[in-house]
Amino acid sequence: MRKSRKIILSIAGAATLAVSVSMAALAWGHGYTSDPPSRSALCASGEVTNCGNIQYEPQSVEGPKGFPAAGPADGSICSGGNGQFSQLDDPRGGNWPTTSVSAGPRTFTWTMTARHSTATFDYYITNANYDPAQPLTRADLGLTPIASFNMGGAQPDHTMTQTVTLPSRTGQHLVLAVWNIADTANAFYSCIDVDFGGGGSGDPSDPPTTTDPGTGDGCDAPAWASGSVYNGGAEVTHNGTAYRASWWTQGEEPGTTGEWGVWRQTATC
Structure with a gap:
């Protein structure tokens, strides 16, 4: 009887250990871009809510590698094709917080929680077709990386910084950052929402946009109207100042939405 009890306790202890180990492996995940913050980083920090599981494990956006020829399907790129993180694919009406950037060198920082043997880090950026109010597809991206860092199978540091030269937009x-693992069939995906604040003229190789939200410095744009709907890129004038909308908006008065709000000042008229 006593021997049987020892066996049962041993089995129970082993099961508990196995569960603990598996939970630790889940929590001690892999890696994500933390500066500029990716969507998963914004969820983990609480700046964005209603994110589901990703708020607890921002490092775990893992999917098949081989992008763009393979990898996650269109519409599920930001989640790495991982259904439990589908909140990252939701464009939220174009309302993900953005980081202000400009054309030229920009440092991107990865936070690593598991130092996998690495093939490459690749960076892609959206083109003139991109609509921030729609899920990301390959048609929205330039499919040649704007930067690629070959690690040759080496392990990254716990914090990785890379300088990426952003094109004019x-x-x-x-920005889609992809960390390709050398010794598995997977990669980690990070979607980073940025705003060029009206700087730059766009990539001349990009196809033309189908609408022209404004011209010049914005001072010839129509006056803002509280009842009108404005899509991202729309330009208005208000109280002697020109503004450009960062995403869809209605009823938000230019000059009152703050640094991180929808309206970005482009000129004093």
Whole structure:
């Protein structure tokens, strides 16, 4: 009887250990871009809510590698094709917080919680077709990386910084950072929402946009109207100042939405 009790306790202890180990492996995940903050980082910090599981494990956006020829399907790129993180694919009406950037060198920082043997870090950026109010697809991206860092199988540091030269863009865009693992079939995906604040003229190789939200410095744009709907990129004038919308908006008065709000000042008229 006593021997049987010892066996049962041993089995129970082993099961508890196994669960603990598996939980630790889940929590001690992999890596994500933390500066500029990716969508998963914004969820983990609480700046964005209603994120589901990703708020607890921002490092775990893992999916098949081989992007863009393979990898996650269109519409599920930001989640790495991982259904439990589908909140990252939701464009939220174009309302993900953005980081202000400009054309030229920009440092990107990864936070690593597991130092996998690495093939490459690749960075892509959206083109003139991109609509921040729609889920990300390959048609929205330049499919040649704007930067690629070959690690040759080496392990990254717990904090990795890389300098990426951003091309000229105007308004709200998205940078897709992909960490390709050398010794597995997977990669980690980070979607980073950025805003060029009206700087730059766009990539001349990009196809033309189908609408022209404004011209010049914005001072010839129509006056803002509280009842009108404005999409990202729309330009208005209000109280002697020109503004550009970063995403869809209605009823938000230019000059009152603050540094991180929808309206970005482009000129004093």
